[in-house]
Amino acid sequence: MSQNLQTLLHKSTDMNDEFKLTDERLIKQFQEGDRHAFDELVKRYKDRLHNFVYRYMNNQTLAEDVVQETMIKLYTHKHYYKPIAKFSTWIYTVAKNLALTELRKNKRRRTNSLWTDDGRPIDIEMGGESLDNKVQNELAVEELKKCLDKIPENFRIAVVLRDFQELSYEEISKILEIPIGTIKSRINRGRIQLAEKLKHFKE
Amino acid sequence: MDYNKFEDRISSWIENDLSLKERKEFEAFLAENPQYQSKVDEVRHIISTMRESESLKVSKEFDKNLNQKLQNLNIKEEHSTSKGVFGFSGQNFVYLALSLGAIIFLLFQLPGNAFSEDIITNSNSMSEENLESIPVANDSLDTKDKPDNSYDVNGTFVGNDEQ
Numbered sequence: 001m002s003q004n005l006q007t008l009l010h011k012s013t014d015m016n017d018e019f020k021l022t023d024e025r026l027i028k029q030f031q032e033g034d035r036h037a038f039d040e041l042v043k044r045y046k047d048r049l050h051n052f053v054y055r056y057m058n059n060q061t062l063a064e065d066v067v068q069e070t071m072i073k074l075y076t077h078k079h080y081y082k083p084i085a086k087f088s089t090w091i092y093t094v095a096k097n098l099a100l101t102e103l104r105k106n107k108r109r110r111t112n113s114l115w116t117d118d119g120r121p122i123d124i125e126m127g128g129e130s131l132d133n134k135v136q137n138e139l140a141v142e143e144l145k146k147c148l149d150k151i152p153e154n155f156r157i158a159v160v161l162r163d164f165q166e167l168s169y170e171e172i173s174k175i176l177e178i179p180i181g182t183i184k185s186r187i188n189r190g191r192i193q194l195a196e197k198l199k200h201f202k203e
Numbered sequence: 204m205d206y207n208k209f210e211d212r213i214s215s216w217i218e219n220d221l222s223l224k225e226r227k228e229f230e231a232f233l234a235e236n237p238q239y240q241s242k243v244d245e246v247r248h249i250i251s252t253m254r255e256s257e258s259l260k261v262s263k264e265f266d267k268n269l270n271q272k273l274q275n276l277n278i279k280e281e282h283s284t285s286k287g288v289f290g291f292s293g294q295n296f297v298y299l300a301l302s303l304g305a306i307i308f309l310l311f312q313l314p315g316n317a318f319s320e321d322i323i324t325n326s327n328s329m330s331e332e333n334l335e336s337i338p339v340a341n342d343s344l345d346t347k348d349k350p351d352n353s354y355d356v357n358g359t360f361v362g363n364d365e366q
Contacts, residue, residue: 042269047260054259064261068269075273141256144249163253188214195245 023087031078038078041087042071048165049095055160056099058149059106066102070095089174092167096157096175103153147197155190162187204232209239213246 021029023044029037049070054063073094081090148156161172173180209232215221216229233239291299 042266046265047258050261051259060259064265067261068265068272071269072272072276076276140252144252144256159253163250164256166254184215184220185211188211191214191246191249192210192242194249195242198249199245 024083027078027081027087028083031081038075041074041091045088045091046071049091052092052160052165053095053099055145055148055164056096056157057103058145062102062106063099066095066098069098073098085174086171088167089171092161092165092171092175143198143201144194147194147201150197151190151193155186155193158183158186159190159194163191204228206239209233209236210242213243214250217243217247217250
């Protein structure tokens with residue numbers, strides 16, 4: 001079975017996206033005992049989840065721990081997934097719940113500098129966009145992160161899922177288990193509050 | 204349209220998520236109140252900054268750390284399934300056995316009096332009420348002196364007629 005999966009995965013990288021295995025198919029293979037399917041799911045989701053959790057928690061180390069825990073939950077609780085919802089919805093929900101638990105355990109650090117919370121300097125890649133634009137953008141994101149920290153948690157998670165993860169309203173509604181109307185309202189309120197805080201931050 | 208309704212619809216207008224009627228109302232309000240244009244621009248700027256930000260990746264040690272944790276998990280699972288009594292680990296089996304023993308002990312101790320009272324009460328009521336219906340065994344084994352009140356299958360009296 002694993003050899004077939006490997007062959008299929010190999011084909012998918014060579015051929016067009018038609019042959020790419022869906023997440024739902026991969027989780028089914030993993031539930032049937034195929035460890036390679038698990039590895040492929042980790043590969044697909046580790047960065048996306050990390051981006052989401054990091055934006056939400058504003059802590060690189062904790063975010064990576066949460067993503068590791070999410071993958072371990074996927075490994076040990078694979079049979080909890082039922083194909084009535086998308087796999088992405090399920091795994092984002094697991095990550096969100098773990099992040100919430102972790103947040104409540106830890107006080108979130110607030111810094112006033114323009115360095116990242118773990119003391120890393122802002123990483124800027126050369127080439128492509130001009131350096132000025134890159135620097136400006138990174139500084140804007142850093143400022144935004146600090147302001148994101150200050151808005152209510154329920155607004156923050158909705159904004160992160162919509163604007164950093166670019167998930168649909170329907171998917172966000174399923175992950176947070178809140179009606180779509182409420183999601184739209186929280187996202188709008190979150191953005192407006194962010195805009196106000198950013199204005200004060202710059203003044 | 205008032206300001207609150209206008210503010211509620213800013214994101215929907217930016218994302219083109221309003222009906223035609225709502226869109227026209229929104230744009231009419233904005234045209235009449237150009238001072239609120241800056242609010243719309245700020246929200247639009249926030250959205251584009253977040254969406255254009257670079258996606259963050261996990262560290263290079265992520266896969267190695269994850270595999271290590273999974274390996275430790277597998278070792279733990281092997282240990283817990285290898286020794287067990289009826290599927291329980293040794294320690295858990297002892298706790299379970301002790302708990303069951305305590306429950307059984309309590310069942311015999313606490314409701315013990317009530318059970319015995321019931322039995323006495325029941326036996327008393329039986330002796331008073333049902334004595335007549337209980338056939339009393341004849342103590343004597345000697346049947347010679349007793350009248351024989353037997354009948355055969357045809358109903359003919361075949362017993363001793365001493366009277």
